[in-house]
Amino acid sequence: MKKPELSIERRDHPEQYYGCWLSCHGYESRSVAHLDMLEFNAQRRVSLGFNFPAASEDNEASKRVALARRRLGEAGYETPVVDDVAFEAIVRSELSKLTELSGQSVAADISSMSRSRIAALVISFFEHSRHKSPRYLDLFYFPASFDSHKHDFEPLESFGPCHAYLSGWPADPDLPLAAVMGLGTEPRRADGVVEMLEPDILALYLPQGDQAEYTVELQKENRRVLSVGGEPSYYSLRDPESLYLSLLATGERLAERSRLIFVPLGPKLFSALCVTAALSIGPEVGVWKASSGRGVGLVDAQALGDPIIVRITSSVLG
Known part of the structure; x- marks a missing residue:
């Protein structure tokens, strides 16, 4: 391609x-x-x-x-x-x-x-x-x-590339592992990803919703990963241009010195922009999904x- x-x-x-x-x-x-x-x-x-x-x-x-x-x-x-x-x-x-x-x-x-x-x-x-x-x-x-999007705890069942082209093929497999991860309201989903990946570098993206309750819930459900991941990058879905430029800049910087994987938890639009950024940077960058499979709440x-x-x-x- x-x-x-x-x-x-x-x-x-x-x-x-x-x-x-x-x-x-x-x-x-x-x-x-x-x-x-x-x-x-x-x-x-x-x-x-x-x-x-x-x-x-x-x-x-x-x-x-x-x-x-x-x-x-x-x-x-x-x-x-x-x-x-x-x-x-x-x-x-x-x-x-x-x-x-x-x-x-x-x-x-x-x-x-x-x-x-x-x-x-x-x-x-x-x-x-x-x-x-x-x-x-x-x-x-x-x-x-x-109110309509609240999830109960759903165990992490699978974790892998969103698509075969987005597996991530770094030139040097010995580079440290970096994860750019979006956060969502799924209880403890981000915790499971961090425990599974054990990244050397972790960059977090936290959405700001249209409702105040959403922001409170995000902080609550992600408090553990936020305590180890440092200050997150806050973004608004209503400003997708700024979000994309931030993902692209972060991704390009990390891809130069690490094996980079985007993990787009949270809003689906964040996932689409992660895919777009990964395609722009090159095939060495992966985009992986964390799923509960058939155990997901409907x-x-x-x-x-x-x-x-x-x-x-x-x-x-x-």
Whole structure:
């Protein structure tokens, strides 16, 4: 993959027309918030489901999945249920259909995507943008309300690369290990990551939410890792340009003298920007995800306020 030159820009409104709209739907109510809160036209509309939980099961989460799929279908969306491998194949297929005539723009709501799917989306976009359309990707993120997004303790079940391309392949495997880690409200999730990685260098990023309760909860659930990680970098999701530049500067500095891994706990938009920064720096940088697997609580995250819209523009060097 040729190295892309990347830029990040916050947008106030969606485009009136997109060549393609992509999203994922599931048990979170915010997975269909765009149906009620956004106005746009798109030649292609695809919302990809997950194979867990099944919409046919008799529980509240499955009923929410079935309702989301029905609403999307009525609005003209294709709603295939796929695994992560098929998700990436469909994304690549949809991107390959875009031409100058049909529209070179693509939009994606990442609010209910997994971190693996976010990574596959961004990587697929950059690979296609090397030689053809699209040249920019608009990401939409609906922050969840504090009350609807509270998690119980979920043991860390798996920890590894978000995508094979983001495993991290440093030139010198003997360099010290550095972790740039975002923090979220998942109880003690960051503690488990630090215990597993045992990084020599730890840089923490702490989000500032739209609700005061969110900030208090973050401090509470991450008090142990904050006590060992030093002063964190505070960021606002409403200022994604500054966040991206900070991640890029921190990542470039650490990649020169360490084996660097981004660990994007917390908001999904932070994860997308970590992937973008890692792609910009080079394949020696990894982006890894920490997951509870099928043990994750099926929390009904509900959208709070307007979405954050981030445009990623790609031009290719070399």
